[in-house]
Amino acid sequence: MATNLPAVDAVLAGFGWTGAILGQQLCDAGLNVVALERGAWRDTPTDFATTFAQDELRYMWRHHLFQNLAYDTLTIRNRTDQEALPMRHLGSFLLGTGVGGAGVHWNAQIWRFLESDLKAYTHNLQRYGKAAVSAYDMTIQDYPLSWDEIEPHYEAFDKLCGTSGRAGNLKGVIQDGGNPFEGPRSAEYPNPPMAMPYGPTLFAKAAREKGYQPFPHPTGNVSRPYTNPLGAQLGQCTYCGFCEKFGCGNYSKATAQTTILPYLMMKTNFTLRTESEVLKVETTADGKRATGVTYVNSAGEEFFQPAQIVILSAYVLQNVRLMLLSKIGKPYDPHSGEGVVGKNYAYQTMGSVNVFFEDKIMNPFIGAGALATVVDEFNGDNFDHTGLGFIGGGYIAQLHTGGRPIEMIYTPQGIPKWGTEWKRAAARNYLRAVNISCHGSVMAHRGNYLDLDPTYRDSFGRPMLRMTFDFSDNELKMSRYLVDKAADIALAMEGVSAVKKNYRTGSWSVVPYQTTHNTGGTMMGDNPTQSVVNKYLQSWDVDNLFVMGSGAFPQNAGYNPTGTVAALAYHSADAIKNQYLKSPGPLVRA
Amino acid sequence: MSDSEITRRQLLVGGALVGAACVTGAAALHDGALGAPPRTIKGAVPWREGTADVPPMVQGTAYRFFTAGEQAFIEPAIDRLIPPDETGPSASQANVHVFLDHQLAGAFGRGDHFYLGGPWPKGTPEQGYQSRLSPAQLYRTAIPAVEAYVRDQHAGKTFKELGAAEQDVVLRALESGEAKLSGADGKSFFDMFLQNVLEGYFSDPIYGGNKDMAAWKMIGFPGAHYDYREWVSRHGERVPYLTVGIKGRPGWSQG
Numbered sequence: 019m020a021t022n023l024p025a026v027d028a029v030l031a032g033f034g035w036t037g038a039i040l041g042q043q044l045c046d047a048g049l050n051v052v053a054l055e056r057g058a059w060r061d062t063p064t065d066f067a068t069t070f071a072q073d074e075l076r077y078m079w080r081h082h083l084f085q086n087l088a089y090d091t092l093t094i095r096n097r098t099d100q101e102a103l104p105m106r107h108l109g110s111f112l113l114g115t116g117v118g119g120a121g122v123h124w125n126a127q128i129w130r131f132l133e134s135d136l137k138a139y140t141h142n143l144q145r146y147g148k149a150a151v152s153a154y155d156m157t158i159q160d161y162p163l164s165w166d167e168i169e170p171h172y173e174a175f176d177k178l179c180g181t182s183g184r185a186g187n188l189k190g191v192i193q194d195g196g197n198p199f200e201g202p203r204s205a206e207y208p209n210p211p212m213a214m215p216y217g218p219t220l221f222a223k224a225a226r227e228k229g230y231q232p233f234p235h236p237t238g239n240v241s242r243p244y245t246n247p248l249g250a251q252l253g254q255c256t257y258c259g260f261c262e263k264f265g266c267g268n269y270s271k272a273t274a275q276t277t278i279l280p281y282l283m284m285k286t287n288f289t290l291r292t293e294s295e296v297l298k299v300e301t302t303a304d305g306k307r308a309t310g311v312t313y314v315n316s317a318g319e320e321f322f323q324p325a326q327i328v329i330l331s332a333y334v335l336q337n338v339r340l341m342l343l344s345k346i347g348k349p350y351d352p353h354s355g356e357g358v359v360g361k362n363y364a365y366q367t368m369g370s371v372n373v374f375f376e377d378k379i380m381n382p383f384i385g386a387g388a389l390a391t392v393v394d395e396f397n398g399d400n401f402d403h404t405g406l407g408f409i410g411g412g413y414i415a416q417l418h419t420g421g422r423p424i425e426m427i428y429t430p431q432g433i434p435k436w437g438t439e440w441k442r443a444a445a446r447n448y449l450r451a452v453n454i455s456c457h458g459s460v461m462a463h464r465g466n467y468l469d470l471d472p473t474y475r476d477s478f479g480r481p482m483l484r485m486t487f488d489f490s491d492n493e494l495k496m497s498r499y500l501v502d503k504a505a506d507i508a509l510a511m512e513g514v515s516a517v518k519k520n521y522r523t524g525s526w527s528v529v530p531y532q533t534t535h536n537t538g539g540t541m542m543g544d545n546p547t548q549s550v551v552n553k554y555l556q557s558w559d560v561d562n563l564f565v566m567g568s569g570a571f572p573q574n575a576g577y578n579p580t581g582t583v584a585a586l587a588y589h590s591a592d593a594i595k596n597q598y599l600k601s602p603g604p605l606v607r608a
Numbered sequence: 609m610s611d612s613e614i615t616r617r618q619l620l621v622g623g624a625l626v627g628a629a630c631v632t633g634a635a636a637l638h639d640g641a642l643g644a645p646p647r648t649i650k651g652a653v654p655w656r657e658g659t660a661d662v663p664p665m666v667q668g669t670a671y672r673f674f675t676a677g678e679q680a681f682i683e684p685a686i687d688r689l690i691p692p693d694e695t696g697p698s699a700s701q702a703n704v705h706v707f708l709d710h711q712l713a714g715a716f717g718r719g720d721h722f723y724l725g726g727p728w729p730k731g732t733p734e735q736g737y738q739s740r741l742s743p744a745q746l747y748r749t750a751i752p753a754v755e756a757y758v759r760d761q762h763a764g765k766t767f768k769e770l771g772a773a774e775q776d777v778v779l780r781a782l783e784s785g786e787a788k789l790s791g792a793d794g795k796s797f798f799d800m801f802l803q804n805v806l807e808g809y810f811s812d813p814i815y816g817g818n819k820d821m822a823a824w825k826m827i828g829f830p831g832a833h834y835d836y837r838e839w840v841s842r843h844g845e846r847v848p849y850l851t852v853g854i855k856g857r858p859g860w861s862q863g
């Protein structure tokens with residue numbers, strides 16, 4: 019039997035990036051907020067201090083900060099005619115748990131989508147015609163908000179994180195040295211770009227020679243000491259190379275811990291309960307209002323936390339699952355095409371090119387999560403797709419994220435994975451190779467979706483989430499195109515001796531790491547028949563329920579998601595504070 | 609009751625519950641820190657002195673997991689994956705067998721971070737690891753199955769008795785999935801084995817392998833440093849830092 023707790027104004031299910039943003043926003047508006055986080059409290063000196071944070075085995079390979087699948091996982095398959103089986107070991111994506119969520123071990127590559135990404139359907143329809151947007155069983159849609167609506171919230175996140183970079187478009191005026199394709203920014207980045215190591219420098223030079231306009235990767239690894247609008251202080255990044263997949267010991271990577279918690283945790287109208295897992299959103303008998311959430315803590319005690327407003331901030335996969343388990347919204351059926359919850363699941367299509375140098379020392383271990391130079395000529399619709407047979411694209415970057423030797427030793431084409439030949443190639447190339455990433459979009463397709471698994475259950479006896487996903491030819495062609503473009507640049511890099519192209523081929527596999535950029539399933543849109551939430555991330559069915567995260571994406575762009583995830587969270591918080599609290603009810607009329 | 613009292617009370621109550629929570633399966637726990645009590649945190653950043661989550665360090669090199677029969681496979685096999693030569697140490701010279709042994713005797717071997725619930729159909733390669741066995745059980749089952757396969761193919765010899773080239777043929781047959789073992793999936797085993805060997809060779813020496821950081825020195829990785837600001841813009845220069853691990857360098861301490 020669940021114990022009833024005193025009611026609060028708002029409850030947050032999950033306390034990672036979006037939970038922290040909403041917590042701060044709603045507490046500042048005077049609301050009494052409770053956050054429930056299934057994992058543990060985490061702070062820098064306790065959990066990833068500089069004296070022991072540089073531990074590749076423990077964090078990356080033994081998942082010390084990641085979700086422990088022994089207690090909860092999901093099932094996976096490529097197609098509806100296959101049997102989904104549990105993801106038994108983390109691989110393709112590295113889900114977070116604990117305060118700060120996946121944001122603790124993210125890279126802090128902070129992007130904004132293109133204006134044309136927000137209008138993926140109408141933009142591509144107008145430029146390439148009906149066939150282009152319906153090929154490969156595509157089910158893409160527009161984001162229901164404009165650049166002007168979202169830009170101030172992108173800006174808020176940049177200021178929070180102290181994003182370091184160089185603007186390419188300031189209020190419509192193209193700037194030298196930045197990304198000329200980006201939408202107009204209202205302000206320059208809060209901090210200048212990071213210093214660049216050798217690889218990104220040579221990459222940028224080669225790209226310029228090819229006629230492209232390379233620029234420094236926008237990053238939340240701050241380039242100089244920074245105090246954000248909440249008074250939180252970040253220290254200058256020291257390029258230690260233990261950033262992506264690791265916690266930052268140096269207070270240099272923008273995370274909930276470094277940017278929000280020092281402020282939010284001191285607020286007396288904020289309460290955090292850790293080791294507390296939300297099981298379900300409870301609703302009134304007519305299913306039209308959320309009354310609160312049921313959760314269980316690590317002592318096995320069950321509680322009902324009543325709340326006026328319920329926020330799902332449990333990462334896209336758990337958000338979708340909680341919607342399905344709570345029976346809110348109509349589940350998607352890929353056969354009929356009806357229903358919306360779980361629809362348009364998408365991901366990221368990653369390809370790469372390894373670049374080898376005969377006698378240049380590249381020092382790969384000098385790294386940071388978003389230390390790179392980038393070309394954006396082949397992202398989104400920055401290039402003419404006529405005759406290419408695909409839509410979408412991605413950025414091409416020489417990312418110097420680190421040289422952790424278990425994960426990141428590149429060997430030339432044809433070298434076996436073990437034995438003397440491998441050993442000599444590893445010793446020879448470790449210091450002399452870099453990697454170029456091709457970070458591509460995934461469009462939405464009819465057969466890619468999330469629902470509840472009919473067979474496998476978690477430790478509470480609830481159905482696991484089931485993921486059905488594969489790359490379509492649209493994605494594979496796009497990725498091939500990017501890899502070829504990247505190899506062209508690689509071959510123009512000074513001193514290059516060999517390149518190895520790593521095309522994305524075949525079906526999606528759960529084994530190798532790709533990205534933790536899962537999207538869709540609680541899609542945002544203009545109307546309830548085609549989406550789960552409106553542009554304020556408010557559920558169409560239950561108006562006091564707001565669903566954060568990349569689940570809102572109708573399809574995924576060629577950029578990392580969190581800039582947009584955070585911007586949508588701020589946009590939602592703004593609407594809750596300035597509209598919903600004044601007159602609770604649907605913020606958009608269906 | 610003030611907020612900080614709530615916090616303290618919760619901690620005490622929670623502390624008393626640790627044992628009980630473990631017994632009941634602690635269903636809601638998702639962390640490495642198994643058995644952690646629920647906490648309520650309000651009005652403070654709840655940092656506590658002396659609680660830094662420092663990693664465990666392997667002590668000693670004596671076997672605690674592998675049986676004598678398993679050792680007879682592991683020691684030669686790891687040196688086929690990373691053989692001795694003038695470039696750097698072989699796997700056994702780097703104590704990779706010690707690493708494997710400790711890993712399999714501990715949380716990794718138990719599969720603490722694996723989901724091992726059933727049912728267990730075979731699955732597609734894209735669905736990844738689909739065994740019901742924990743890593744320790746997989747090694748325990750697969751090694752005798754490999755030895756049986758070797759006996760079968762090589763007139764009763766053991767893996768250790770084969771020449772290096774013959775051993776490589778066996779390992780390649782496991783890697784490609786051609787070797788059909790009875791009672792174990794050779795490819796799943798090989799994939800995990802190779803990964804674990806690389807882990808032992810290149811991980812921090814606190815885990816028992818990478819003896820004297822020789823594998824890091826071989827490739828030129830300076831180890832557990834935390835500040836390269838001075839070197840970012842010095843393109844093409846060798847960073848002259850001494851190699852260090854989390855525990856420092858051999859010679860800095862007795863342990």
Ligand SMILES: Cc1cc2nc3c(=O)[nH]c(=O)nc-3n(C[C@H](O)[C@H](O)[C@H](O)COP(=O)(O)OP(=O)(O)OC[C@H]3O[C@@H](n4cnc5c(N)ncnc54)[C@H](O)[C@@H]3O)c2cc1C
Nearest residue numbers: 032034035036056115119120125126127296332534578580
């Ligand atoms: C290795 C890695 C690198 C990445 N790099 C980048 C990058 O460079 N740029 C980028 O844009 N994005 C990156 N990401 C993605 C980024 O981390 C996520 O987009 C972001 O953290 C999502 O925020 P969120 O609030 O939706 O989820 P999270 O930050 O993961 O927070 C969700 C929280 O909810 C908790 N939770 C889940 N279910 C429940 C429940 N039922 N009850 C209670 N609590 C629950 C979880 O434990 C977690 O703490 C990366 C991710 C990873 C893993």
